[in-house]
Amino acid sequence: MRFGLIVKNAHLGTHEDLRQPSTPGDPLTVGKDGDTPEVVGVRTSKNDVLPRNVKREVGHFPQVEQEINRPLGRDGVVGYRFEFLVVGQRKLGVNRDFDAPVLMLDDDHVTAPVRVHGSLTFVTGASKPAACIKSACPSLPSALRVDGREAHRLTHALGYNAGSFFLRDMAVPAENLVEIKDLDFAYDDRPILDGISLQIPRGKVVAIMGGSGCGKTTLLRLIGGQLRPSRGEVLVDGLSVPHLKDEELYALRRRMGMLFQFGALFTDISVYDNVAYQMREHTDLPEEVIRDMVLMKLNAVGLRGAHQLMPAELSGGMARRVALARAIALDPMLIMYDEPFAGLDPISLGVIGQLIRKLNDALGATTIMVTHDIQESLLIVDFIYFMSDGKVVALGTPDEIKASTHPFVHQFVHAEADGPVPFHYPASPLARDLLGKGVHEQP
Amino acid sequence: MSSPESSAVALIARLGHLVNGALQRLGIASRFFVTVLLWSGQSFRRLNLTIREIYYSGFQSLLIIMVSGLFIGMVLGMQGYETLQRYGSADALGILVALSLVRELGPVVSALLFASRAGSSITAEIGLMKATEQLTAMDMMAVNPVARVVAPRFWGGVISMPLLAALFSATGVFGGYLIGVVFIGVDEGAFWSQMQASVDFRYDVWSGIVKSFVFGVAVSLIAVFEGYEAVPTAEGVSSSIKSTVVKSALAILALDFVLTSFMFREAG
Numbered sequence: 001m002r003f004g005l006i007v008k009n010a011h012l013g014t015h016e017d018l019r020q021p022s023t024p025g026d027p028l029t030v031g032k033d034g035d036t037p038e039v040v041g042v043r044t045s046k047n048d049v050l051p052r053n054v055k056r057e058v059g060h061f062p063q064v065e066q067e068i069n070r071p072l073g074r075d076g077v078v079g080y081r082f083e084f085l086v087v088g089q090r091k092l093g094v095n096r097d098f099d100a101p102v103l104m105l106d107d108d109h110v111t112a113p114v115r116v117h118g119s120l121t122f123v124t125g126a127s128k129p130a131a132c133i134k135s136a137c138p139s140l141p142s143a144l145r146v147d148g149r150e151a152h153r154l155t156h157a158l159g160y161n162a163g164s165f166f167l168r169d170m171a172v173p174a175e176n177l178v179e180i181k182d183l184d185f186a187y188d189d190r191p192i193l194d195g196i197s198l199q200i201p202r203g204k205v206v207a208i209m210g211g212s213g214c215g216k217t218t219l220l221r222l223i224g225g226q227l228r229p230s231r232g233e234v235l236v237d238g239l240s241v242p243h244l245k246d247e248e249l250y251a252l253r254r255r256m257g258m259l260f261q262f263g264a265l266f267t268d269i270s271v272y273d274n275v276a277y278q279m280r281e282h283t284d285l286p287e288e289v290i291r292d293m294v295l296m297k298l299n300a301v302g303l304r305g306a307h308q309l310m311p312a313e314l315s316g317g318m319a320r321r322v323a324l325a326r327a328i329a330l331d332p333m334l335i336m337y338d339e340p341f342a343g344l345d346p347i348s349l350g351v352i353g354q355l356i357r358k359l360n361d362a363l364g365a366t367t368i369m370v371t372h373d374i375q376e377s378l379l380i381v382d383f384i385y386f387m388s389d390g391k392v393v394a395l396g397t398p399d400e401i402k403a404s405t406h407p408f409v410h411q412f413v414h415a416e417a418d419g420p421v422p423f424h425y426p427a428s429p430l431a432r433d434l435l436g437k438g439v440h441e442q443p
Numbered sequence: 444m445s446s447p448e449s450s451a452v453a454l455i456a457r458l459g460h461l462v463n464g465a466l467q468r469l470g471i472a473s474r475f476f477v478t479v480l481l482w483s484g485q486s487f488r489r490l491n492l493t494i495r496e497i498y499y500s501g502f503q504s505l506l507i508i509m510v511s512g513l514f515i516g517m518v519l520g521m522q523g524y525e526t527l528q529r530y531g532s533a534d535a536l537g538i539l540v541a542l543s544l545v546r547e548l549g550p551v552v553s554a555l556l557f558a559s560r561a562g563s564s565i566t567a568e569i570g571l572m573k574a575t576e577q578l579t580a581m582d583m584m585a586v587n588p589v590a591r592v593v594a595p596r597f598w599g600g601v602i603s604m605p606l607l608a609a610l611f612s613a614t615g616v617f618g619g620y621l622i623g624v625v626f627i628g629v630d631e632g633a634f635w636s637q638m639q640a641s642v643d644f645r646y647d648v649w650s651g652i653v654k655s656f657v658f659g660v661a662v663s664l665i666a667v668f669e670g671y672e673a674v675p676t677a678e679g680v681s682s683s684i685k686s687t688v689v690k691s692a693l694a695i696l697a698l699d700f701v702l703t704s705f706m707f708r709e710a711g
Contacts, residue, residue, distance in 0.1 A: 224583055250585040264580035278584050281591075 176235075177202045177334060177366040178223055183232030185218060185390075192218045194390035195232070205360050205367040207377040209412065210387035216370040217261075219387075220336050223368065224258060225249045236334065254282055257327030257365075261339040263319040265311040271298070271322050272307040278329045297325040300362075301355060317348025321355070328359055334366050335359070341373040349373070353380050374413055378402065386412065388420070472668050479597050479667065482590040486598045492591070496599025500561035504607060507560055508553055512544075512611035515552060516618025519543055523619070524627050536629050537638035540619030541612075545642060545651045549612035551699050554658035556611075557604055558691030562666035565596050566687040569670025570680035578671075593671055597663045604659025605652050612651065650706045657702060661694045 178200035185193040192215040221227045234241040298304040301321040357380040360367040378398040386394040411419030523539040578588040623629040673683035
């Protein structure tokens with residue numbers, strides 16, 4: 001999701017001025033002394049989950065002069081310093097009636113925070129304004145009005161006391177982005193999940209681990225609304241996933257990204273088109289803007305140079321990285337990974353692991369990762385749940401897990417062949433089988 | 444050893460199970476058909492999606508359709524002449540070739556060819572997309588795979604089929620002309636004038652168009668359904684492709700019988 005601040009009462013200079021890269025470290029100034037710039041709206045692409053009043057507010061300001069966009073920074077990290085690429089005169093999808101220059105922040109030029117002269121008034125929050133506002137507008141306004149769910153995250157990111165500037169419509173979101181309560185699920189008569197409960201805190205990278213067939217992937221599919229539980233509750237951002245209507249579920253999924261075990265790239269289109277897919281489906285951004293966004297996403301995963309390749313031309317690790325770029329195409333609030341490390345060489349594995357961590361922090365997202373790879377997970381996650389037989393059998397931070405004496409955790413961490421997860425599939429006694437009794441003849 | 448009675452019961456049970464399964468499958472297919480229709484809006488709003496499928500299913504089937512049409516027309520020319528000249532009616536060759544093609548062979552054979560050429564590839568494509576989780580990925584991206592993948596392919600097939608049948612008939616008539624008039628020497632004037640006089644647009648051409656449209660719906664539906672419902676394994680996809688060809692062929696022939704009965708009754 002591209003995010004932009006729409007500012008009025010400030011000047012950006014000419015188109016050519018804006019093309020000149022600033023000196024590194026030198027703040028790029030938006031507005032001149034004496035201006036009283038006002039952020040009148042937050043622009044996001046079409047269909048974003050945006051409070052209704054925002055669109056209305058934007059519509060009320062046809063004379064808007066500037067728009068600042070926040071893409072990913074270098075290596076996919078939105079740091080506290082931004083780099084700017086001035087794109088010049090462009091009309092973005094939402095603002096068709098908007099002829100002013102558009103300023104986009106990018107990672108190829110200068111690193112500098114934006115200094116905004118005068119006071120600012122935020123009309124709303126957007127999907128991820130926090131990191132942007134903190135870095136883009138260090139001289140934050142005293143009067144800040146923020147809507148709903150973003151307020152909580154925003155205040156924390158800004159280091160403000162939450163109560164000091166919540167002026168209206170404050171609804172502090174739950175601390176957990178995902179909550180699973182007493183969940184049962186079965187394929188036909190085969191139970192998979194048995195009364196499982198867990199919480200995924202906002203902003204964290206959480207791993208769900210367990211042996212094959214213990215229901216980890218099923219759990220991801222339940223969170224994504226692809227399966228419906230037979231009992232229990234799945235809450236994502238306060239919404240009960242099993243009870244959502246189709247349109248509501250799709251609206252929620254636009255805020256989720258998922259990386260499938262083998263990438264699930266669309267094989268008949270190029271890497272570039274794969275990453276652009278969601279942008280084209282869900283936004284009406286011009287192709288040139290999509291191009292910039294796609295290249296930035298690919299740059300974040302180190303594959304900008306591979307944008308013309310077809311999926312069949314990629315190695316397993318590269319395909320996984322492209323799938324990762326596609327999963328974050330719209331800057332999701334929740335990223336789910338299904339076995340992200342499966343079948344990767346050690347270098348690719350390390351790269352993917354680091355990307356998962358960095359992208360989560362950069363996007364201010366929350367990550368759920370289903371994996372077997374305990375060693376890599378211990379390096380990058382904040383919290384781990386261990387599942388067995390459809391239940392959570394152990395949980396803890398990486399340090400707690402390393403120190404755990406729980407038999408299941410111990411077996412898993414030390415890759416022991418036998419333990420609570422038995423080496424042998426249940427069978428009749430060996431002696432009985434060898435004596436020819438109880439052995440099923442193969443057809 | 445089981446008694447004859449228990450064998451009979453087992454046989455009946457098995458039969459019942461098969462019928463039950465088939466009916467259940469038919470129910471699922473019907474529901475799927477309704478879903479495809481409900482999600483067809485995008486196929487027409489974003490016409491390029493459907494046009495792309497018309498290119499892949501229709502345009503790329505042109506060669507096989509036209510070559511087959513030409514050969515079938517030539518065979519009709521030879522066989523028709525051989526029979527008609529016994530009764531001194533060789534001049535009626537044009538009627539025989541045109542009516543056979545427009546009423547029956549055009550829609551039926553082109554639909555059979557379409558099922559094997561385009562239907563099987565649609566099933567394979569959708570089945571493989573399912574097996575490689577591309578459909579699931581699309582669904583997770585809040586893009587409905589029925590609207591984005593299935594419906595355009597369905598409508599691409601439905602639109603292509605009557606056009607292909609018409610081209611099949613046209614090349615077939617040309618094949619008949621080539622053999623009958625150019626090589627055998629049937630009178631050219633009689634060939635064309637008798638054809639013109641006897642082929643009725645309402646009963647012959649229109650019925651052919653209706654047939655090919657119905658076959659187009661049937662073949663395209665079977666192809667997308669088999670692909671969408673394929674077991675997501677190599678074996679499952681292969682079995683679905685086989686199923687598409689077999690079921691399409693049976694559906695075409697059965698529907699042809701039903702439609703012909705109605706049309707014949709109307710004409711009579």
